[in-house]
Amino acid sequence: MSSPAASPASGLPVVVIGAGPVGLAAAAHLAERGLPVRVLERGAKAAQAVREWGHVRLFSRWAELTDPAAERLLATAGWDAPDPEAYPTGAEWVSGYLQPLADALGAAVTYGATVTGVSRAGRDRVVDEGRDGRPFTVDRVTADGREERVRARAVIDASGTWSLPAPAGGNGLPALGERAAADRLAYRVPDLGDPAVRARYAGRRTAVIGSGASAFTALAALAALARDIPGTRAVWVLRRALGGATYGGGSADQLPARGALGLAAKAAVDDGHAEAVTGFRTEAVERAADGRLVLVGDDGRRLDPVDEVIVLTGLRPDLSFLAELRLGLDERLQAPAALAPEIDPNQHSCGTVRPHGHRELAHPEPDFYIAGQKSYGRAPTFLALTGYEQVRSITAALAGDTEAADRVVLTLPETGVCGGPGLLTDSANTQQNSGCCAAPAPASLLQIGRPAPSR
Structure with a gap:
């Protein structure tokens, strides 16, 4: 991976898509590393998706819902940390942490910015020549309908999966008559x-x-x-x-x-x-x-x-605006290919995953990453802690600190019924989705238990 100094686009910001829990954590890590960052959020305020399931109480404690770099940034703004043993609702997560974090990031966060496409400047996905040296272009539509283009040295897509709930149909498609009803x-x-x-x-x-x-x-x-x-x-x-x-x-x-x-x-x-x-x-x-x-x-x-x-059959990643990038996705889960075996519900039923970071999240398109709940594709079990560790590793890699980027350590709480057939079998011995972080599956997203619902 190229270091910031070696990249022709090194003077450009890292663009983070989504001002949710993981996107804001990414911005905090980037700011702490001294790397310029721009966060593009479709909502009028931070954590728009979390706000939509604000009535749901997370099954993760506050201690499992805040990122260390974000805490350090908030401390400089006089933030009063909540009781680490308490279980907030989505609304409390927003008011007590996510919106204050976005406020602390200040002008780095742009609201009302819906990303419509990401590509390489002057290169579609077919062209090889000079590709890796070109900056990214991120197209967005503003709240008043204007089209704008932002250039970036790297892109972290932390836009989540909240916008695409899975349908009722057992074959993955809407059931006959579902739309009419x-x-x-x-x-x-x-x-x-x-x-x-x-x-x-x-x-x-x-x-x-x-x-x-x-x-x-x-x-x-x-x-x-x-x-x-x-x-x-x-x-x-x-x-x-x-x-x-x-x-x-x-x-x-x-x-x-x-x-x-x-x-x-x-x-x-x-x-x-x-x-x-x-x-x-x-x-x-x-x-x-x-x-x-x-x-x-x-x-x-x-x-x-x-x-x-x-x-409430799950959530799916929106890959439509990434069509001009070279992605390495698992053909079943739509998660990064190197990560998919660790989270495949066909193979295991644990709410845990092997520690992973920038290497497992990398794509054939250098300096592009999908992080947070979206990195799990269609896999059901995601925790906020996972996303925070992902962006810590990614940010270290973008800063050229390979040693820190590769030093990935994460211990996740287990469901207590690990082992046996996978989540997607029909056996009576299988385990249910355990949720993301503790939110609403959100449909828990980010219960980021997946929403309880997490995500």
Whole structure:
């Protein structure tokens, strides 16, 4: 990798896409290294995605949700660190850490900047000649619709996966009729503290499709609503069988709040507030004569009509604006090829991953990295701590400090049920998604447990 001094683009900033937890941490590390940085955030404020699941309580403690370089920067601004043992909501994470961090970075953060394309100046993805010596170009659209282009010596894409929730269809595509039934479908954990949202689900029958931290969160919330409002019922639709490990690590989880989340989902089933339907892969969503929805499985089964459907089947990376870059992605997970074997849910069910940094996150396009939840592609288990270590290593590499970049040390909390078949099998012994960091899967993203939901 070229050092900053050797690169023809060394005077240009490193552009970070996304002012979420990992993007802001990247900016803090870059600033601490004395490297110029520009953060481009589509929202009007920092951490737009986290704000959208602000009602969800993370299953990670504050101690696992802040980055060391960010803490050092915040300390110079008189930041009062929160109780490290407390569990914040997404909104508290924003107000107590993420927005103050963005404020401390000042003019380095640009809001209302939606990135539409990244490439090499004067080179499309086909051209070899002189490619590596060219700066990056990052195209963006401003809040008022203007198109602008920024040049960069390196790019870190920390834009996350919140914008692309996976559909209900068991084959990865929208189920037949899913789009037409959009008025009755939601792809986020509902905020039942909002009177309008509460009214949508109160006294009604709701299908929850999914098996991770976000689904646990939704089931627990609907069970609580059922205790207050008679007639409220949930139908939990799982693509696998129901078994002892379905609910995660439970009391053995090294993130106690994550284990408790799974136990709350179990209680919803045991107490009769939720009915579990297993081995069901949605093929179609049909509308009954009374306007309610009928889920049809690929095996021909038809579920009794429901009033609402909450689809929490995961999140996907948006790769559309990276089409002119040479990416090295795993063909299944859409994660960096060197990282994919460590996070492949077909192979293991642990909420841990081998320590990794700039080398595992590198692409054929030098000085371009995908970090944070997006680096996991479609893999379900991501923690904020992972992303913070990623950008520390990447930043050291960009600064030419190879020794620090390669010194990757990270110990992640386990789910307590590691081993056995992978997450994507149909075995009753498989483990559920454990979430990202502890947020809403967000659909937990960044529960960055994945959102509980994390991410």
